Amino acid sequence: MMSRFRGQIVLMLDICLIFVCNFMLFLPALYRFEIQLWNLVLHIGFLTVCVLLFQLLFRTYNSLWRYAESREYFVLLAGMSLGFALYSVCNLLLGTNQIWISRALTGSALALLAMLSVRFLYRMYRMKVSNRGRRGRYAAIIGAGASGVTLLGELRSNPDSRYTPYCMIDDASDKMDKHIHGVPVRGPIDNLEEILQDTPVTDIILAISNLTAQRRSEVLHVCAATKCHLHIFEDPMAQLDRETASLASQVREVRIEDLLGRPPVQLENRRIDGLIRGKTVMVTGGGGSIGSELCRQIANYHPKRLVILDIAENTTYELQNDLLHRHGADFPLSVEIASIRDQEKVEKIFAAYRPELVFHAAAHKHVPLMERCPEEAVKNNVLGTYHAALAARNCGAEKFVLISTDKAVNPTNIMGTTKYLCEQVIQGLRQEGGTEFAAVRFGNVLGSSGSVIPLFEKQIAYGGPVTVTDQRIIRYFMTIPEAAQLVLEAGSFARSGEVYVLDMGEPVHIWDLAEKLIRLSGYTPGADIRIEEVGLRPGEKLYEELLTKDADLRRTENEKIFVEEKPPVRQSDMEIWLRELENVAETGSREQIFQALHRLVPTFRDPGEVNAAAIRAAEEQRRTEPAAAVR
Numbered sequence: 001m002m003s004r005f006r007g008q009i010v011l012m013l014d015i016c017l018i019f020v021c022n023f024m025l026f027l028p029a030l031y032r033f034e035i036q037l038w039n040l041v042l043h044i045g046f047l048t049v050c051v052l053l054f055q056l057l058f059r060t061y062n063s064l065w066r067y068a069e070s071r072e073y074f075v076l077l078a079g080m081s082l083g084f085a086l087y088s089v090c091n092l093l094l095g096t097n098q099i100w101i102s103r104a105l106t107g108s109a110l111a112l113l114a115m116l117s118v119r120f121l122y123r124m125y126r127m128k129v130s131n132r133g134r135r136g137r138y139a140a141i142i143g144a145g146a147s148g149v150t151l152l153g154e155l156r157s158n159p160d161s162r163y164t165p166y167c168m169i170d171d172a173s174d175k176m177d178k179h180i181h182g183v184p185v186r187g188p189i190d191n192l193e194e195i196l197q198d199t200p201v202t203d204i205i206l207a208i209s210n211l212t213a214q215r216r217s218e219v220l221h222v223c224a225a226t227k228c229h230l231h232i233f234e235d236p237m238a239q240l241d242r243e244t245a246s247l248a249s250q251v252r253e254v255r256i257e258d259l260l261g262r263p264p265v266q267l268e269n270r271r272i273d274g275l276i277r278g279k280t281v282m283v284t285g286g287g288g289s290i291g292s293e294l295c296r297q298i299a300n301y302h303p304k305r306l307v308i309l310d311i312a313e314n315t316t317y318e319l320q321n322d323l324l325h326r327h328g329a330d331f332p333l334s335v336e337i338a339s340i341r342d343q344e345k346v347e348k349i350f351a352a353y354r355p356e357l358v359f360h361a362a363a364h365k366h367v368p369l370m371e372r373c374p375e376e377a378v379k380n381n382v383l384g385t386y387h388a389a390l391a392a393r394n395c396g397a398e399k400f401v402l403i404s405t406d407k408a409v410n411p412t413n414i415m416g417t418t419k420y421l422c423e424q425v426i427q428g429l430r431q432e433g434g435t436e437f438a439a440v441r442f443g444n445v446l447g448s449s450g451s452v453i454p455l456f457e458k459q460i461a462y463g464g465p466v467t468v469t470d471q472r473i474i475r476y477f478m479t480i481p482e483a484a485q486l487v488l489e490a491g492s493f494a495r496s497g498e499v500y501v502l503d504m505g506e507p508v509h510i511w512d513l514a515e516k517l518i519r520l521s522g523y524t525p526g527a528d529i530r531i532e533e534v535g536l537r538p539g540e541k542l543y544e545e546l547l548t549k550d551a552d553l554r555r556t557e558n559e560k561i562f563v564e565e566k567p568p569v570r571q572s573d574m575e576i577w578l579r580e581l582e583n584v585a586e587t588g589s590r591e592q593i594f595q596a597l598h599r600l601v602p603t604f605r606d607p608g609e610v611n612a613a614a615i616r617a618a619e620e621q622r623r624t625e626p627a628a629a630v631r
Contacts, residue, residue: 014055017114018048022107046090047104051083051111076115084108138200139163140228142192142219143208144170144185151207151233151251152181163251166201190218193225202522205251207233220520229522253521271492272485275357276301279398282355284309284340284388285362287316290403290445293484294359299323305332307353309346310362311339340384343391350391358392359487360385361403363419370415371538374593378585381418386425386578393433401491402426402439404499406476409441412607413539417597420604421581423499427566428574430496438494440487442502443476456514460521464529469536471511472615474543476504486561493556499564501553507543542611 022044029035058075088101139155141148148168155161168185169192170176176187186195192204204223211219223230231251281298285291286308292315298306306323310316320335334353338345340362363381364370370377385402392400404423407416426437446453452475459466478486482502490500515525523529536542553562577600584596598604 011052011055013118014111014115015048015052017118018051018108018111019044021111021114022047022104025103025107025110043100043104044107047084047087047108050086050090051080051108053086054082055079073116073119076119077112080108080112080115137163137202138166139203139205140167140169140192140196140199140201141165141233142169142189142204142206142223144168144172144175144180145208147209147233148207149180151205152183156181156183163203163205166199167195169195190222192222196226196228202228203231204228205231205233209234220516224516224519227519227522227524230520272297272488273301275488275492276303278302278304279356280305280307280353281357281359282307282309282350282353283359283361285360285403286310287312287314287319288361289480290483290487291359291361292319293480294361294487295319295323296326297481297484297488298359299327299331299333303332305334305353307334307336307349307355309336309338309340309349311337313337339380340388341379343387346387347391347394350388350395350397354395354397355392356398357491358388358397358400359403359491360388360400361487362388363403363422365405365415367407367413367415367539368537370418371413374414374590374597375585377414377418378581378593378597381415382421382425383578383582383585385422386429389426389429389437393429393435396433397435399436399438399491399494400426401487401494402437403487404439404441406441406443407541410603410605410610411601412541412605412610414594414597415539417601417604420601421597423566424569425574425578427497428569428571431568431571436494436496438490438496439499440490441499442478442483442486443504444478445483446477446479452510453517456517460518460523460529465532466514466518466529467532467534468511468514469534469540470542471533472542473510473536473540474507475510476507478502478504489558489561493561493563497566497568499566500556501562501564503560503562536607536611539607541607542615 023040026035026040026044030037030040055076058079060072060075060079084105087104091101141152148170152165152168155163155165165183168175168180168183169187169189170185171188173187175185178185196204204226206219206223208219220230231253233251276298281303283291283294283298283306286295287310291308291310295306295308296319308316308319316335316337320333323333324331336349338349340346362384364377389400389402402422405416405419407413408419408423409416411417411420423439426439429435430437444452456466486500486502493500511531514531518525518529518531525531553564555561556563581596581600584592588596
């Protein structure tokens with residue numbers, strides 16, 4: 001109840017302070033009958049009105065004084081000074097005895113001091129109350145710049161904060177050994193482990209938003225050497241659209257994309273806008289990890305209509321609600337629950353909406369599951385792609401973009417093999433009609449359903465062990481937004497027969513990734529949480545191939561995107577092997593499906609053979625490197 005009338009309460013308190021301070025100053029003169037009581041009350045009342053006039057004009061009583069900084073105190077001083085000046089000018093014009101002005105000056109100064117003291121004591125009280133209920137989790141804030149200082153102020157004044165700032169860490173020599181809001185600044189950041197040794201700090205908050213990717217990786221490596229739990233403070237300016245009043249809520253757990261050691265891939269939004277604006281766009285598999293992000297990004301470019309086609313009703317329903325919440329109930333959105341295996345239903349949906357752009361993200365993608373159920377991979381991935389692509393061509397779509405995978409390159413598993421055949425399907429359909437068919441191929445997507453990182457995070461939360469298939473395994477990674485943007489920009493480039501590939505930087509050792517994630521969660525690998533090597537899964541490669549090393553690839557206008565032009569496939573030949581696959585998937589054994597896929601995909605090799613060759617090549621390289629160094 002008091003919070004509703006906080007401003008009025010402070011105003012009444014200021015009136016009392018101004019009146020009491022001035023009355024006490026004039027009290028000796030009143031006792032000596034040098035002035036009359038009613039005259040004294042009149043002068044103090046006039047002075048109070050003059051002061052409050054400017055305080056109200058400056059909105060002094062709209063401030064939350066528990067968060068007050070120098071500006072609020074300066075405004076209070078300015079209001080008092082201008083109010084006294086107005087009082088003095090009026091008295092001089094009226095020819096009043098100047099003793100009133102001189103004593104009112106002293107009284108105003110005393111009142112100002114009292115008002116500042118009350119506000120300062122209130123801040124101290126609020127801070128004491130805020131700190132009383134905390135559980136004593138001490139935090140070190142990396143970065144004594146604007147973001148760090150903003151966060152520091154929030155943590156010190158927010159009673160709901162679970163962190164107590166212990167120190168700040170910065171590389172700037174002019175900030176070291178100084179204090180900000182009473183909190184010491186130490187440094188440099190590279191000495192973090194030494195600085196935090198023998199301190200009660202349990203958490204580290206990284207609050208520098210303008211670090212380069214390389215320096216960010218270095219800082220995170222330094223943080224991982226401590227036994228503290230790392231958090232990231234999002235850039236406040238980048239979070240202005242969030243409906244939250246607490247900056248502390250923007251302190252998040254470290255994400256694995258923070259550890260990639262490369263800047264996010266920036267793509268050309270103007271091209272994407274020209275591709276999408278005013279057109280009907282369909283996303284198959286729109287409820288999945290990549291498909292849902294595609295839909296969110298497409299919605300930002302004002303399509304004429306966005307059509308989501310998916311068999312998974314729960315995730316699709318959540319996406320529908322999210323899009324309507326973000327863009328309003330009148331956003332042109334249609335949702336169709338259907339399977340791409342159902343050719344008749346797919347054709348009806350395409351004929352009803354006649355999409356101009358189609359992004360085909362519907363697929364089974366989990367490698368071990370598809371090894372056990374190859375018939376499902378054939379039906380959904382290969383035949384489903386044929387149904388969607390043929391329907392797009394029949395309804396006159398401008399472009400059809402297939403979401404493919406790096407596992408389609410020299411595949412060693414059913415999922416990769418079926419994706420290779422998906423690429424062959426669109427090559428077979430490109431010969432007729434006006435639809436341009438293209439594919440986008442990328443590697444592991446961080447945070448997508450079933451990916452390794454969510455698994456690691458759950459295993460750490462459970463207390464371990466963290467499971468890695470092989471200590472030598474490496475992978476190329478990209479984020480979900482990067483994957484979605486790549487698909488959209490490839491759609492803007494696309495000409496029939498092209499396959500687009502993203503330069504994904506350097507590969508990451510999964511074992512090292514697991515260790516770093518454990519350390520940044522505040523634990524010690526091996527001591528607090530074990531890492532177990534469980535062996536490669538069926539169909540899994542030890543080393544993923546670098547997609548951009550192929551001599552047949554050429555750069556596009558975006559230096560991070562490469563393109564491969566694949567030769568066309570005769571549609572008649574394609575339809576023959578599609579019927580063969582359909583028959584064997586319906587009536588044949590799994591062994592017969594494997595045989596058919598090996599026959600149709602010459603580069604489909606046994607994973608054991610590929611991994612053994614990769615191990616031999618790695619050992620040979622290690623033997624030759626020391627010899628080269630000696631020479």
